[in-house]
């Protein structure tokens with residue numbers, strides 16, 4: 001495997017994945033606030049921003065739109081995913097193989113959800129093993145959406161749970177662990193420590209104010225996290241470029257939130 005920093009997922013050792021698999025995971029409700037966001041072309045355009053290292057989409061969106069953007073955007077193919085219509089135990093169908101992602105879609109990285117703590121964890125971990133080993137053959141970096149959830153987990157953002165999620169991603173071989181924000185810099189530091197050489201990025205979460213969102217990203221960077229994988233906090237804004245300008249400051253320049261907001265025109 002080539003050094004992580006030489007992969008398209010990284011810019012100066014940092015990561016900003018734009019996630020756009022919400023049409024599958026949550027459904028049309030996520031596009032209501034900004035109706036144009038239902039159009040994948042709009043998000044591919046947004047992903048040409050230099051702050052974005054890769055765009056994470058499902059196979060169907062990649063097949064339909066990536067051929068027009070492959071010179072400007074690096075693709076992260078999400079290999080599994082499930083609709084919000086599914087009412088069973090947390091689980092995620094494998095919708096795309098690594099071979100297909102690499103050879104047909106032209107992916108630069110792959111992503112995989114693991115619901116640690118779910119009754120389906122064993123099968124999901126075995127599916128992850130297959131994907132991880134195939135990704136190594138293609139020299140593609142692997143991002144794990146490491147989201148503990150299931151009947152036994154009442155609070156999936158507890159610091160100890162997020163640290164465990166980061167560690168689980170590390171132990172299973174992920175290059176990047178995408179975890180929910182555990183609420184503080186200290187808690188994020190614990191997750192980063194547990195992740196060893198696996199990079200830790202924060203999952204964006206539901207839309208919040210510019211300041212609140214940037215403060216959480218800043219806490220992640222200050223905790224030694226590599227950056228962010230974000231969807232709604234970018235594409236649910238009327239002006240996604242403005243927040244990406246601010247994120248570029250916080251993530252790559254390690255600027256303060258005030259400086260980032262000023263640079264973005266506040």
Ligand code: FBP
Nearest residue numbers: 019021022025203204205230231232
């Ligand atoms: P957001 O930044 O919008 O939270 O997106 C991150 C993400 O992991 C998406 O890739 C995915 O569609 C969604 O969150 C899943 O969220 P959840 O499973 O918590 O509903």
